[in-house]
Amino acid sequence: MSPPSPDAEMEWEFVSLRSLGLRIQLGHIPGQKCPNPRRAFNDEFVVIDTHGIHEVSLDFCDCIMAKGHVQQLLQMSWFPSTTADPKTAATFRVLEQYQLLLFESKVSAYEFYHGLSRMTDNTGLLHVKDRYEVFLRMIREWRHLKMLKWAGRGHDPKGVDATAGGECTVLCPACPQPRKNLPADYNTSSSKRWLHALFLAIDANFHLKCKVVSKDSIDPSLSCGWAYFVEEHAYKDFLHENVDVTQEKSTCASHNAVNMADTKANRRLAATGLGTVDCAWHNMKRPNAVGDLQKGERYINMDYLFFSTVHHSTVDILNVSYDIACQWHKKLWDRMRAFPPSMQFNHAAKITSFFVPKFHLPAHIEKCQTLFSFNFKSGVGRTDGEAPERGWANINPVASSTKEMGPGARRDTLDDYFGDSNWKKTVGLGSTMLRKLKDALPKRAEHQVALDELEEGLNEEYGAALEQWRTQVEIWENDVAQPNPFEQRMETKEDEKDIQTGACLALHEDCSQSVLISTGLELEEQQQRLKADRAGLGMHTTDNQEGKLLQRSNILQRRVDSWVKIQELYMPTLASLRINERSTSGGVVAADSFKLWLPSQVGRTAPCDLHLQRLEWRLRYGQAHDALRSLRSNLRAQTAILKYKDRNIRGQGANTRARNTLKGIESRIEVAANRYMCAHKALVVLSPFLNETGWHSSLRPLNREDIRFMSDVLWGQTEGSRKLSWIWNMRGAAPDEMDKDGSLEDMRIEWCKARARAKRWEEEVELLTEEMRRILQFFQWEAHRWNELGKECAIEPGEDSLREGLIAYAARQASLRQALSHSFSASWADTLAFVANINLSLPNDSYADMDIDSD
Template identity: 45%
Template sequence: MVAEYHVAWQQKKLRWFLPLIYDVWEEQWSERQALWPELLLTIKLTPTQEWECRQLKRTCRQDYPLLVWLAQDRDNFLSELICLEGQGHVSDICGDCRTLDPHFRCEDCFGVIMYCQDCIIKEHHQHPLHHLEYWTGSYFECRSLRDLGLWIQLGHHVGGRCYRPCPIARDDFTVIHSNGVHSVSLDFCSCKSAEALFQQLLRICWFPASSKKPHTAATFNVLQQFHLLSFKSKVSAFEFYQSLSCISDNTGLNRPKDRYKQFLCIVRQWHHLKLLKHTGHGHDPLGVSNTKQGNCALLCPACPHPGKNLPQDWRSIKPEKQFLYSLFVTLDTNFRLKRRAVSKDSNDPSLSEGWAYFVEESAYKLYLSCHTNDIQEVRLDSTGIGIVVCARHGMKLANGVRDLQKGERYVNMDYLFALALSGTTVDRLNILYDITCQWHKSLYQRMMSLPQEVQLDLSAKHISFFVLKFHLPTHIMPCQWKYSFNWTCGVGHTDDEVPEHGWAHINPVGSSTKVMGPGHRRDTIDDFFGDWNWKKSIALDFEELKKSLSFKYPEQLSTWQQQVEDWEDDLSKPNPFEVKEISITQANICLWLTMEEAQASQSSLEPPLHPNISPSILISAGVDLEDQQLHLRTNLTKLGLHATDAQKAKMQQRSNALACCIEVWMKMHTLYIPGMAAFAPEDIPLYLPLQINCKFSCSHNLESIKFQLQEGQANDALNELHQGLQSIVYMLKFKDRFLCGQGANTRACNCLKNVDAKIDLSVAKYHAAHRALCTLGPLLGKVGWKTAL
């Protein structure tokens, strides 16, 4: 009997959608028709398809979790949510004192437990910022712990009594937490041994907005949450605070007091203190004021830093090895990080002026004031930023960021370049810049016009100039060979477009920083660049790898390092990167077996069973026929339901030819192992040694030959798989880089499918050979073959 079903899916996806059809058998499909009216199809299921549906149900149920949830569990989920709007299945006695008729529950505590008023206050002395709900008899309404009489006493342990409490004026103290904005009742301690008011707040992990008479504080939890969230989602402080306000009251009828300005001030102080703490300046005996320019920037651990990560004799290294201690830097600009002409440095100074990545503002502006061509964009205080980046690892250099006033002028980039490299004593510099062919001209003379403390002595350094690879094709032909990485020794395959990767990370921040004051903007961008450098340095875990190798394989590592060093010094010595071990192939096995049989025939007195077909030839031909069967079976599977007559005829011709070959082979087969049955050509069992039943006789020699040939076949399959995977990687890179348009991409996808089919065939061949080896290995006592296979 044929059944009709409405299915929201494409016809070609029917096979994978069948389990869902069966899953919702005799369900009402009117809801699905409303959800997907443009995709509804009427599909008739035959009894065979219904059986297939049941078979695929278990394996494919999780392929469509959302649709299964929609069909089966949506109503149950909704019922549970509605149940929680009332008392639901909660007990009608207090969860602590066991009295009847409790009215309060906490939204933030674990579990849904009802309490009386006295018990819920007692339970929340250590959780004064939780949200409570009061059961009126018909519904829950919001209540605060402050309304119930909870009072917070600072300066003493939780629950302790203070004999000289100092209440807040107007009993008005606001706390910003990750679950909203709260008004709390709070007393400071004014005992003789009491700390300052801001210290009392900091010691309970509340950050005050003022150090004199604080009325607002933010918890460390919410500050840490916003800090990390801003790095990942680029959310602004305004958006984050508004979301906290909506958590407290999303109706707008009883919004908490607006403490956005106080929160903004706290966030700036928090980020600044975190910067000093993470860079170790909190332990300076002379205090934070002793911090020097660029000291709070995180240096690239992989770049050369004399006195830190270079050997003592790095200057006396051989000339051909000096490139190992070269510093690669890239100059670039970004005109999306603009800043409008709002506020000024006197009203909004930077908290860490010049300590991290931005240069110090006063000295920079004094230098610019000496140049008469200082032009400012109308309505913009900054048209973008210039930057100096480590070209090998993408990390920002200390004092390597600066605002631009009008385009990409030499006066800005010269100062930035000199200041970023003023602290390095490396002798070799590789400078990358998209306009380096023009910028480097007269660079030595322009360095002399910079302030004395910034001037960079370029005459004592070996400097090479390059144009970034992506920008190089737009330059004239002489630039393309003069400033190219491809024709220069000692630079490797440097990814010189690393600044572009960093811009993708920082550009979304531009929408909020463009309306900030000058100091706030610089501190914010410093903070983001610090996070970028931190994540980069964490990803450079090669030093830990080297230590682990030295610990686990000390002798092998020292031997290998010596081989590499010897080869680098003298290329005529053995190359340690060259693959020396060649896997055994099926052709090698056939040659060895043929040579062994030739020697055995000369010394043996017994005549062979066949003058032209030796045991090795028989088994080798059988293995080849197995391979042909696998290819034919795979191609028949790919024909599908809509194969043309020409395709079917071609497959039939291959099947007939294979049947003839097997028939000839079987005549020789009966000489060694009698007994067989009739099958289709692609399914004929060839009765090779591992397939022989115990009631048939098979010589030990045939089993040994079969084992050796299957070992060679498994190695061949692994080599083919390796070549196929390499081809896939190359073709994907070629497609992504050079091909565009529907036609070219379609042809490329067809080529990829062909290579992928060959990979699947190699995998099937390997599995078949491996199964044969696992069967024959124990019979022949073969061990150790699994090490290579």
């Protein structure tokens, strides 16, 4: 037949293989001949694969030896849409592709499916059958079955129904797992018990909301609490039984998580977010540690998640991090009594320490910043407690699709995502742990050298005091109820003395008189800082700058409101003063202009407790000296940078950066000067009431001409006639003159912090090496477990091919764990040998500058 001529009109039309007569035969088993071939025809079958959505013709085998239609489809690696007369299937490859795309790009099922639809036809001329709802069902069943398969549930002779809560999670190999990666005597080794502590981090995420789309009775979860989410029915029942429990307010800062836990907007929302408990060191989700929040971050929700996941561990030491730990932990064990017996544990037999994550800690009052700091407690290494925050950034993009899902589908989707996240971190532990160890080794040496140098200088003048400080720190590390060596002692001793003599008037269980006044001074500083920042914006401010200032102002206002309520317990006459103040002002006062009415501000306006005045005088005295130290330090820095700039910096860019640095230092000088003047003014007001004299000689009025460096000359002065500013002449001002009364306390705290830094880096190295050992042992345990599962799988006679598949899959999983163990061990070998060598033979400072990658 001759080809058509070029001039002939040709019409191109898209046609399917089915229309060309293609029929796909199912049910054929290689090596077996069907004795009575019969076929059941299906001419309207739809297959979804990576190339699009296709209509095909299927011939199911219908002989006496044939399996069901579902089994025939699965043998073809096609996943059926239903178990009863399926009309649609998706290839295993397209389901795997979508699952991985979800993990990596957070693509929604809607976007993925319609992308396949456009791959089938991107012109709109061809009618493509809509199988979107069916695809949703298939992907949900697929991820559920894959989760059970990865957990080895298909090998259990008892069946899937015997799956226990949390059994389908990907466990953290580096965390202490009794009978998996811990030695048999880990509980009896007293000297290194801290190495086997479990680090937990609690947090909430309010991006992962869920709309009221369906309900649990219509859309239940398939996993039933087998993975990361708690079992929903028990969780909701417990919350319903305790719906009337009220939550106490914060006595620290005005934490929104505490004070606004019951006010979170939940209109048309089935869940306002998620609460989780993670591994604080490795950022892995823990078994049964995730649950929905119905309002805000209420204690009752977070308590349930905490007790639910702790139930899965038997280690005796818990280090718990939570951004409101200072409030949450107070009555935790009392609240535990309301929980089911299966979730309770003997907390007296465990050593539980509570921490506030490092980034959140500055928002707390000064006492919390030392008592709940990771930097000062022993046995925690360089943990920061911020692990959950890093994980939220990766999962938040899925919120746009999960919030539209039914409750069960949403939990199954997030379970799947958390499992993949844990697995990616598991296979990445080889490089992660090696990088951490290489970073920690020089830091350990550097801080140990700094501590040694500091102690060498202190030994000459404070030898006896240094040993006393060391003893005090060690006592506090063993018992945090003892005096905290990282805190200024003046307030603590004053409160302790008053309690012993019976003169303490404590009207609030968490806020003594000294804490009240010190918090008031802190609020005053925040007001001054906010006012200065607002004044520094100028005329043309951006919306972002205004928004940040408004947010800071709102936070400060809430803190002030909380403080004022406690203040009026100790100073009841202020209530009438504030009423009169509001009536005369005629409006709302801004947070940075709100008058705090400290004892120095009350003066003779109203009666004031003499004890409160004395407390403020002492705190103001210390505040004035601190402000002068800061002022002198910043003046030195300013002079040094100016000299360096004049001698070395050339070019517009470098000069601009230098000017920006100087501008920041000038701002700090201004803040220090204002702090001093405010403290001096208060001392002048309070001293007549307390008959305080003699302080004027060291703390003089600060004028603008006094704020200058030692070598600076005022206008009209010469080198021969100039005078040193009084701020450099006072006791303790010169670097070589140590004010033994005023500076010893500061030196003690500085030594305590230097020692803590050196100890934390030393612990970091020990923890990392121990975790490396645990990881390798965990992989060996998992490999042994999979080998045993391959031996235990019980299959009915005649299912030899299924048995072979189960054994092969178990062997593959065991081999994978062995391969991970060998790979990690090989990459760590040189560095671990280096660590062992320097620990045994070299002094700390001999490897401070070594390049551990030199091999």
